[in-house]
Amino acid sequence: MSERHSTWVDNPRGPMHTGSGDIYFTVGTHLQDTDTSAFRRVADDQLTWLRRVLVDPIGMGEARRTLSDTGTVILAGTPGSGRTSAARILLREHHQDTGVFHELLPDEEDELPLRDPDLVGAGDRLLLDLSATHADRWTAARADLSTLRKAVHDQHAHLVVVMPHGSALDSDLQQYRVEIRRPPALQVFQRHLRVHGVPHEQYLAVDQTVDIPDDEWPMREIAAFADLVRRAREAAPAGHGFRQWYATARKARDDRRQEIATVVTGLREGPQRALLITVAMLHGAHADVVHQAAQLLLSTLRHPPDEIPLLQRKDLAERLREISAGTGPDGHVRFTELDYDAAIRAHFWDHMPELRQYLGTWAAGSVDLNDPHVTREVRDGLVARLAAQYLRTGRGEGLASLAEDWSATTTSRARLEAAVHALTCGLNDPAHGRSFRQRIYQWCANKHLKGEFAQVLVRVCADVIASSHPDQAMLRLYHLARRERGTTRALQEVCELVATSSRLRRRLLDRLARSALSPAELRIFLPACDPVALLAPYDNSSALVEENGVQTSVTTCWRAVLDELPHAEWRPYAERWLHTATDAGHRGDLLLGLLVDAADQCKGKRGTTFATLYASARAAERTAPGGAVRAAATTERLLQKISAAQGLALHDTPPPTASPRGTTP
Structure with a gap:
């Protein structure tokens, strides 16, 4: 996997990293016990809903047959015909036990080109949505579609392409083209x-x-x-x-801009407007929350306090009536007209721009309000409404900076959750998703991360980006894992992600083998290169351990481990390799061979490394799940490979029944 590195700085708030070398950061504990489902994008739920409401467009049956028969379908149709929804449903219907869903983004810098066979894993479901692309990008994609389709066929995967309306398609791909027309x-x-x-x-x-x-x-x-x-x-x-x-x-x-402008003009007092904005931003929240948040907004704006005695002031019910809102039987506040809140939010954002900088500070304080009615739903709704204004007006960078600010200092769990939700809104926005993914890459790979922001990025990468762009999520988690200190959250997430796909594990091993192989990167390799996963068959019968490229990557990394890490650190992982090899037949011999090949490359300490590896095998016999006798046979096979690597003749002898301590080859 090749990648280009670049660094940019926007609104810096701390030390920046713009050259080579590592930056280390420590991740706090606020989110470590969080139920990941609370942040996880509900991609499956969205698809389930889409399936329920979708009326099959004309041509859907033909598209199903083409995809089932050939593994590929190219959808054509007019904008608004339901092409992209149909594409996602088609792929959902071909969900398998192996493989992942992957939306292809061939023009993003950390994505593999369409012609690269490593782009496709066994059983993957691939979406290439080019419905809104420009002509040059479609021309470039067309040139690689035949190669991509062959890889899809070889891996028993499924590919759905949504082509631009009115564009040309090569003659050899016409058999996969299906016209989608809108239903009534x-x-x-x-x-x-x-x-x-x-x-x-x-x-x-x-x-x-x-x-x-x-x-x-x-x-x-x-x-x-x-x-x-x-x-x-x-x-x-x-x-x-x-x-x-x-x-x-x-x-x-209907367009209500003029109506709302007239209403706001009639509300001249600061507390009135503060309540109007608060109800619009917290629409449907409990009256207690609305009252506290309105007072907080006045405080944030440094509005002079109300000098009127408490009992002489207007109560909340009267103040709500003044702004066409009210409290229902459940105690929750809503405007009397449907979607009035959305029109109010747009008005103040568009016509009072100096208010914007205060809304982020106010929102962070609002999610921290100590009130039982400030639920997850209320906090998420507030963040989503604020994010929508940033995104609606093309200010994605402001939303990203806001999420960073919310989590870069000593902060609460609620504020960290708000930061995750804000970034999720940006990532899921069709117009801004790409820029948010690029910004998150720069954060993960290059920028000094303050406070608790690193753990926010871990959650966003693992639970949001990974749902549709697993390769990009893996790369970002890799960068976070190699830089984290005081926690292993990023490491755990990258290991869980590659466990979902042999292709992802292959890519991570290749990335590690071509890295500087610092101690931090080796500490990613050891748990990520799980021997059980290397032996697990995929695509019917193949296993990663049998691939030449994987063998080269594993040998390179194990050599660095044996050469650079303390024995006590790598011994448990070596023991797992030895235990796994005991019952794995010829593939187990491949595992042993990779360890021996790695030790053989430890120039200057080759003999010592062989001896340490052999001693580790003897020690592993005591904890072998299958018993010491069977483990001793594995040790004997390892010794034979070590002897062969050293050019020594080793006579065949029965494996020992007991393991002598301190024996060396």
Whole structure:
């Protein structure tokens, strides 16, 4: 794996690293006991939902047959026809016990080119979405598609390509092309309503005077509007029916900028506007939380305190009525009109830009409020709404810096979770995902990380990036693991990630073998190069240990381990190799051979290394799962290989029944 290194600095807040060499950092403990599912992007849930609401577009059946028969399908169609949703569903339907989902990004600097066979692992599900790409990128991809398709076929994988609308396709790939055409808009709309739980007798009985979405609406807009109808139904008074819900949703969809500007103009007092902003940012939160957060916003903005005696002030109910909001029976605060909160957020962000710098500080304080009603849902909602404003206005770098600030100083677990959620919003945004991945790479590989920020990056890489870009996640976790001190969280995550794919483990071993092989990198190699995984068959019968490239990588790294690390540090890993080799037949001999080849390359201390390796094998007999006698046979096989490497003739003798201490070859 080749990569280009570059360094950039944006809004620096501490020591920077712009040259060669390592930077070390310590990761704290705030997130170490966190349930990882709390941060993990719910990719599977999203796909399950997509499958439930998807009305198969015209051509979906042919696409299924083509993918099943050939392992490849190239989807064509107009924008808004549901091509990308169809692509993800097709790959979900081919989920296997082996392989991972991998969205290919051939133009990003730390991704392998499409023609590289190491891009495809056994049973992988690959998505190449080029629906919005420019002509030059599509031309470059087309040149490599045949090579990529062959690798997919050889690895029993599945590939779905979404090609740009109206682009050309080479004649040899035409057999994989399937035209996707949108299903009827009304059918899509009704499917979404049904899945949302809207009674079918409501929307099926509506007459033609209701302006139902038509075939000019893109699929994503139909889905968003159906969700508006759902929310209108949930907020409507008893007795209202579909016609009223639909009208409310239609109004919420309209452009309300002028209306909101007029409302804000009529609210001149600072506390009024603070409450308006707070309700918009914490819409649906409990009244106690809204009250505290509004006071916190005034404090953050250094607004003069209210001098009116407490009992003479307006109560919260009156203040909420002034801004067209109220408290429901559950004690939670909402505006009276649907999506009014979104319009308020956009207004203040767009028309009071000097407020933006304070909102990040206020949001961090709000997630830390000591109130039982400040739940995970409330915190995540606040962060998501703030992130949406940054991303909507093209200020992704500001959101990234905010997440760094939230976790770079002594901080709470809630604030660290908020930082993770903010970066997740950036990574999942179609327009900003690439820049966030690149920025995270620079953080992981090059930048001095302050406070608890490193553990935030570990969670983001392991739980967000890895779900669709496992290669990029592996590389970032590798950089974090080689730099961490005081914890092994990044190391644990990179080992868990490569355990999901033989291809990923191969790439990590290759990356390590071509690195400087510092002690930190060797401490990644030892647990990552698990002998059981090397022996495990993939693609029906192959094993990594039988591959020449893997053997070279493993030998190179083991040589450095034997040459540079203390015996006490590597002995437990060597013992695991020896125990694994006992019951592995000829592949077990390959494991032993790799250890011996590595020791043979320890120039200047070759004999000593052989002796230490042999002594380790004798010691391993005492803890062998299969018993000392069988382990002694493995030791004898190791001794024969050592003798052969030294050019010595060793007569065949029965393996000893007991292990003499201190014996050396």
